[in-house]
Amino acid sequence: MENILSSAHVHTTFCDGKTKAGDMARKAYEMGFVSLGFTSHAPQTFDPAHCIDPSREDDYKNEIRHLRQEYKGRMAIYLGTERDMLSCSDIKDYDYFIASVHYFSRPDGSHVGVDGMSDVLLRYVNECCCGDGLKMAEQYFSLLRDYVVGSKPAIIGHFDLVRYNNSILHLYDEEAPGYRSMAIEALRSMLESNAMLEVNTGGIARGYMTTPYPAAFLLKEWKAWGGEIIINSDCHDARFLDAGYIQAEEMLLSLGYDHVVRLSHDPEKGMWERIGLK
Numbered sequence: 394m395e396n397i398l399s400s401a402h403v404h405t406t407f408c409d410g411k412t413k414a415g416d417m418a419r420k421a422y423e424m425g426f427v428s429l430g431f432t433s434h435a436p437q438t439f440d441p442a443h444c445i446d447p448s449r450e451d452d453y454k455n456e457i458r459h460l461r462q463e464y465k466g467r468m469a470i471y472l473g474t475e476r477d478m479l480s481c482s483d484i485k486d487y488d489y490f491i492a493s494v495h496y497f498s499r500p501d502g503s504h505v506g507v508d509g510m511s512d513v514l515l516r517y518v519n520e521c522c523c524g525d526g527l528k529m530a531e532q533y534f535s536l537l538r539d540y541v542v543g544s545k546p547a548i549i550g551h552f553d554l555v556r557y558n559n560s561i562l563h564l565y566d567e568e569a570p571g572y573r574s575m576a577i578e579a580l581r582s583m584l585e586s587n588a589m590l591e592v593n594t595g596g597i598a599r600g601y602m603t604t605p606y607p608a609a610f611l612l613k614e615w616k617a618w619g620g621e622i623i624i625n626s627d628c629h630d631a632r633f634l635d636a637g638y639i640q641a642e643e644m645l646l647s648l649g650y651d652h653v654v655r656l657s658h659d660p661e662k663g664m665w666e667r668i669g670l671k
């Protein structure tokens with residue numbers, strides 16, 4: 394995988410990752426990465442275990458800026474953040490952000506994880522979606538579409554994350570025309586944001602997905618529309634910094650992609666660069 398050698402989506406102990414930022418940078422450099430983008434989950438008012446503590450956000454920014462200096466000229470390091478539509482911090486100090494949807498909101502104001510505990514999600518579907526899994530998927534895509542179109546992120550995070558719990562609960566048929574047209578329509582509406590579509594291999598590293606997000610039928614459409622893609626590992630543990638990259642590249646080649654985008658190896662030439670697939 395000499396071609397990619399980058400991830401614009403990694404988490405550390407500043408949020409829910411297992412690896413400290415310095416150790417993540419060192420491992421990436423040892424692996425030959427030319428660039429690395431840190432994207433801790435932005436602060437939010439609930440589920441503190443999965444996001445930066447607001448009191449540590451400045452520490453996070455300072456630590457990544459320090460690493461940027463330490464690796465200057467050897468590996469380009471960028472300060473990013475993965476924002477959920479329910480995040481509550483400012484984006485102004487960040488080089489870029491990833492827009493993701495991780496939660497549904499219940500009428501009482503509490504939240505349910507899209508990729509959280511499957512029994513909790515099942516209860517949400519029964520209580521708030523009339524037991525209809527397809528309705529839940531429709532809600533998810535609608536939330537993500539509104540967030541991406543409204544916020545104009547650099548990257549669309551794990552587009553069909555809703556597949557995660559479907560692989561356990563089988564709430565709807567991912568091959569069915571109704572589901573597919575719903576997902577395609579949501580993706581199509583995000584094209585105007587000019588955001589890159591992330592090919593996210595994180596689920597492969599964590600052993601619960603056999604293919605990246607998003608599914609191949611969506612990547613096929615995105616290519617036909619001329620959209621740009623970026624391969625990211627959504628890494629929470631430095632051992633898996635490039636997990637699933639070979640598989641992702643093979644999948645993209647089979648779909649006719651000839652390049653991807655990555656974080657630039659030289660920030661002075663711009664933040665993003667195109668890399669040809671072999």
Ligand SMILES: [Zn+2]
Pocket residue numbers: 475493495550551
């Ligand atoms: Zn995420």
Ligand SMILES: [Zn+2]
Pocket residue numbers: 402404475627
């Ligand atoms: Zn992430």
